[in-house]
Amino acid sequence: EAAVTQSPRNKVTVTGGNVTLSCRQTNSHNYMYWYRQDTGHGLRLIHYSYGAGNLQIGDVPDGYKATRTTQEDFFLLLELASPSQTSLYFCASSDNNERLFFGHGTKLSVL
Amino acid sequence: QQKVQQSPESLTVSEGAMASLNCTFSDGTSDNFRWYRQHSGKGLEMLVSIFSDGEKEEGRFTAHLNRASLHVSLHIREPQPSDSAVYLCAVNQGAGNKLTFGIGTRVLVRP
Numbered sequence: 001e002a003a004v005t006q007s008p009r010n011k012v013t014v015t016g017g018n019v020t021l022s023c024r025q026t027n028s029h030n031y032m033y034w035y036r037q038d039t040g041h042g043l044r045l046i047h048y049s050y051g052a053g054n055l056q057i058g059d060v061p062d063g064y065k066a067t068r069t070t071q072e073d074f075f076l077l078l079e080l081a082s083p084s085q086t087s088l089y090f091c092a093s094s095d096n097n098e099r100l101f102f103g104h105g106t107k108l109s110v111l
Numbered sequence: 112q113q114k115v116q117q118s119p120e121s122l123t124v125s126e127g128a129m130a131s132l133n134c135t136f137s138d139g140t141s142d143n144f145r146w147y148r149q150h151s152g153k154g155l156e157m158l159v160s161i162f163s164d165g166e167k168e169e170g171r172f173t174a175h176l177n178r179a180s181l182h183v184s185l186h187i188r189e190p191q192p193s194d195s196a197v198y199l200c201a202v203n204q205g206a207g208n209k210l211t212f213g214i215g216t217r218v219l220v221r222p
Binding site: 035042045050092 | 152153154201211215
């Protein structure tokens with residue numbers, strides 16, 4: 001079973017704060033994704049990547065940057081956090097057009 | 112953009128009775144359709160993925176796809192209290208394994 005580890009599990013910051021969410025996968029998957037999950041919206045794709053150094057824009061990218069430093073590591077950056085970015089964030093990885101493996105999520109609160 | 116809607120919003124069934132969940136989508140040319148389960152406070156677990164019209168069974172979970180009707184369903188045979196969770200329908204948007212999710216159906220299985 002592929003392992004996707006997110007950190008931190010919980011994060012509280014203030015409006016205007018700088019936040020980095022981390023994701024590491026240990027199965028050498030090419031694809032990695034960042035989703036946010038909000039009541040009434042389901043999961044929405046923020047950014048994704050095909051491999052180290054590659055970045056693709058998802059469906060709700062505004063206010064977020066991402067960086068894929070290695071095949072294993074994918075980071076989501078909120079440089080000026082806003083209360084609207086309070087959400088549950090999920091990272092996922094996959095190796096082909098089939099199963100996505102999800103992390104356990106990071107709960108972010110922006111006060 | 113693909114729209115995915117799920118019904119009902121919530122469902123309560125007795126242990127052992129069949130549970131049926133529905134999902135409609137707007138673009139019938141999508142590659143494949145998936146059902147995920149999310150236990151409270153946990154990540155997502157894929158249950159079944161279906162590419163072609165008809166049915167696909169994975170253990171106690173069976174998906175039925177009808178592209179012409181823009182409909183995919185999930186049936187849970189002999190549900191157990193441990194199946195109580197939110198069930199999410201997801202549609203693959205093509206290259207890059209990008210998924211569009213519904214907002215989910217909350218299932219409660221009573222002993």
